[in-house]
Amino acid sequence: MQGKAWYKYLLSLPPMAYLLIFFATPTLIMLLASFRYAGEYGGLAPWYLHESGRLTLDLTLENWQRLLETDIYLRLFLKSIGYAVATTLICMVMGYPLALMIARSGRKNRDFLLLLVILPFWSNFLVRIYAWMIIFSPVGALTRMLNGVLGLIGMGPVTLMYSPTAMLVCLVYVHLPFMVLPLYANLEKHDLDMLDAAQDLGAGKWRRFWLITWPLSLPGITAGSILVFIPVLGMFAIPDLLGGTNGIMIGNVIKQQFMESRDWPFGSVLSMVLTVTAVAVVLLGSWLGRRR
Amino acid sequence: MxxxxxxxxxxxxxxxxxxxxxxxxxxxxxxxxxxxxxxxxxxxxxxxxxxxxxxxxxxxxxxxxxxxxxxxxxxxxxxxxxxxxxxxxxxxxxxxxxxxxxxxxxxxxxxxxxxxxxxxxxxxxxxxxxxxxxxxxxxxxxxxxxxxxxxxxxxxxxxxxxxxxxxxxxxxxxxxxxxxxxxxxxxxxxxxxxxxxxxxxxxxxxxxxxxxxxxxxxxxxxxxxxxxxxxxxxxxxxFVADFIGKCNLLEGYVHEQQGDSVTVELDGLGMVHVCRSETKCVAGSRCALTLRPEKIRIAANVSPTGDESHFSGSVHDMLYLGDVTVYIVALSNGLLLEALLANSSSGRTNFFEVGDFVEVAWSCDAGHLVLE
The missing domain is CATH 3.40.50.300 (P-loop containing nucleotide triphosphate hydrolases)
Structure with a gap:
């Protein structure tokens, strides 16, 4: 029995090591960095300060105070959460029927449709965003067509580029597969006899959906929502390219701190808040999933 | 009506x-x-x-x-x-x-x-x-x-x-x-x-x-x-005879029918008499006599009564099932017949061994004729 237990730990060693090296350690480094001073030329200042011949630990709460000094960061966080929630909801509404349709179609069609869902992954993420920039561009076909129609009914021309709409469209476009795939995996496993049984016992098609399929698919919805919500929360590439000046999200500010302002400690503070938010969302999701 | x-x-x-x-x-x-x-x-x-x-x-x-x-x-x-x-x-x-x-x-x-x-x-x-x-x-x-x-x-x-x-x-x-x-x-x-x-x-x-x-x-x-x-x-x-329970199917011809009494010529076995038959058959047509294993009497010497058909053969295979033993009897013409013997009546567990010479018999109303 003891040998067996020992074996079990050995098997979990690689994933444990992975988590330790690539998650726990960087998080710890980031946490420590959030209490340090920024270096004179970027990066971090030394740990210790030489003061009249003595070494003193040089840590500060300044960075965290700065977070709370203005409400700008709170507003940015809330805005990012808003985009993440909106993207998740739109992906859910669009992805659910798609996943259901794929899960209920014949085996041959199913593989083909799944391929179509995964197809965008075959080209680079940035390239695909640039493609959207072309589509949304003021001289692009979509904008011209839209403005042509709006002009007919006497409404002013609109720009699609650098707007929340453009951002949202692109966020949904990029993250839809992350909603569809876990949902499909869940829906595909449903025992169809259960739907027959529900019908047999008097449930019409709407009640079959809302009383059987929907509640049983909640774990899939939770998984998909987490997979969409978290990357959107920290997203910076899409707001950078499509968001314009008003489109920045918290991810952009973090990137800015590390790359442009060279203020690593404050970047670490913002990253910590983002990480804690993400972990909270995952915990909330798994708590909702555990509840019957 | x-x-x-x-x-x-x-x-x-x-x-x-x-x-x-x-x-x-x-x-x-x-x-x-x-x-x-x-x-x-x-x-x-x-x-x-x-x-x-x-x-x-x-x-x-x-x-x-x-x-x-x-x-x-x-x-x-x-x-x-x-x-x-x-x-x-x-x-x-x-x-x-x-x-x-x-x-x-x-x-x-x-x-x-x-x-x-x-x-x-x-x-x-x-x-x-x-x-x-x-x-x-x-x-x-x-x-x-x-x-x-x-x-x-x-x-x-x-x-x-x-x-x-x-x-x-x-x-x-x-x-x-x-x-x-x-x-x-x-x-x-x-x-x-x-x-x-x-x-x-x-x-x-x-x-x-x-x-x-x-x-x-x-x-x-x-x-x-x-x-x-x-x-x-x-x-x-x-099909039904074979699907429901175990059944011996003995193929043959209807030789003669008189009321519910039928004479059947079984392939390779000769004439047998079937009484109280419920099957309407025409003389000369193909038929099969269905015989349930438990209706076949098996003994070293069956000493048949007047209305029983009997044949001799040897034990070809046997399956001991505890309560009963299934004997597969090879008749003289090579046909295999399944017979059941309950193990209740005697202290012995096996009455026969593979290769033993045995006789089988069934009464005229034990079998049932099927035409299809």
Whole structure:
């Protein structure tokens, strides 16, 4: 029995090591960095300060105070959460029927449709965003067509580029597969006899959906929502390219701190808040999933 | 006679008229007609692919026939969807809703029927009492054993009193001991509540044990409909004889028929006399004498009575089954005959060994002639 237990730990060693090296350690480094001073030329200042011949630990709460000094960061966080929630909801509404349709179609069609869902992954993420920039561009076909129609009914021309709409469209476009795939995996496993049984016992098609399929698919919805919500929360590439000046999200500010302002400690503070938010969302999701 | 049919007309609960179903080139059901009376335990029996499950799905409404009609209490139900038919199905894998408690599962059909919360509570409790699981109200299905799931599925299907209960091999997922126990429970339940059961199985033993009447199906057609004893004792074809229980089929010609007394010339064995025959046969036609192993007497020296046929042979193989021993006897012409000997009458466990010379005999009314 003891040998067996020992074996079990050995098997979990690689994933444990992975988590330790690539998650726990960087998080710890980031946490420590959030209490340090920024270096004179970027990066971090030394740990210790030489003061009249003595070494003193040089840590500060300044960075965290700065977070709370203005409400700008709170507003940015809330805005990012808003985009993440909106993207998740739109992906859910669009992805659910798609996943259901794929899960209920014949085996041959199913593989083909799944391929179509995964197809965008075959080209680079940035390239695909640039493609959207072309589509949304003021001289692009979509904008011209839209403005042509709006002009007919006497409404002013609109720009699609650098707007929340453009951002949202692109966020949904990029993250839809992350909603569809876990949902499909869940829906595909449903025992169809259960739907027959529900019908047999008097449930019409709407009640079959809302009383059987929907509640049983909640774990899939939770998984998909987490997979969409978290990357959107920290997203910076899409707001950078499509968001314009008003489109920045918290991810952009973090990137800015590390790359442009060279203020690593404050970047670490913002990253910590983002990480804690993400972990909270995952915990909330798994708590909702555990509840019957 | 006219009056009798008039009565039949009123009591037939379910009438299946010339129902056909094709899947591309495959004929799943070929003009099947059946009448099932109210209160009956009726079984559709046949090998896999015979069309019994297809017929059940047509009754439930999950599938539409290509031809024919299905009448429930004289009214066609073909155009009503499954949710509007006053009959319920027990699925092979029970199909309980895993996200609902036992009580919620049983309440489901009542909720669908728009029954008030108070009545639902009362009837769920009553249904659980009926299947003797009143303490499982708050359990989820995955906390139940196979037999318990089965009983909950039955309670759920019966709770709003359907006119008909369709059961699709409901016991096939249970182990042998539990299956026997559930068979007895099913018989008692059906007797107590008096709802008509239409039961599908490929297990002939189960069909014989449970049913009032059995329809034997093969290749999309109904071969014979009868009560279990008649089906076992008087099969109407080689297929039924072979499918229901163990059976020796002795091929031959009808030599002569006089009333219920038939002389048959068995291939390679010669003349045998069959008395009290119920089969109408024409002299010269092919036939087979069906002989159940337990009707064959086997002894070192059978000393036959006047109306017995007897042959000699040797023990070719034997199967010791505890209560009985099955002897495969090779007759002088090479034909293998299966005979049963109960191990009860003597302290000995084996009467014969492989290779022993034995004699077999059966009385003239032991066999039954089939023509098809």
């Amino acid at each position: 006219v009056l009798f049919y008039a009565v039949m007309e009123i009591t037939a609960l379910l009438e299946i008229v010339d129902v056909s179903r094709h899947f591309d080139d495959f004929v799943a059901l070929d003009k099947v007609s059946l009448r099932i009376e109210a209160g009956e335990f009726f079984t559709l029996l046949g090998p896999s692919g015979c069309g019994k499950t297809t017929l059940l799905r047509l009754l439930a409404g999950f599938d539409q026939p290509d031809g024919g009609d299905i009448l429930l209490e004289g009214k066609s139900i073909i155009s009503s969807p499954p949710e509007q038919r006053p009959l319920h199905t027990i699925f092979q894998n029970y199909a309980l809703f895993p996200h609902m408690t036992v009580a919620e599962n049983i309440a489901f059909p009542l909720r669908m029927a728009g029954i008030t919360k108070k009545d639902i509570q009362f009837r769920v409790a009553e249904a659980l009492e009926n299947v003797r699981l009143p303490d499982k109200v708050r359990h989820y299905p995955d906390a139940l054993s196979g037999g318990q799931k089965q009983r909950i599925a039955i309670a759920r299907a019966l709770v709003n009193r359907p006119r008909l209960l369709l059961l699709d091999e409901p016991l096939s997922a249970l182990d042998a001991k539990l299956r026997e126990q559930m068979q007895i429970e099913l018989i008692n339940l059906q007797k107590d509540i008096g709802i008509t059961f239409v039961y599908v199985t490929h297990d002939q033993g189960e069909a014989l044990a449970l049913s009032h009447r059995i329809a034997v199906m093969d290749q999309g057609r109904i071969v014979q409909v009868d009560v279990p004893e008649r089906l076992y004792g008087f099969p109407n074809s080689r």
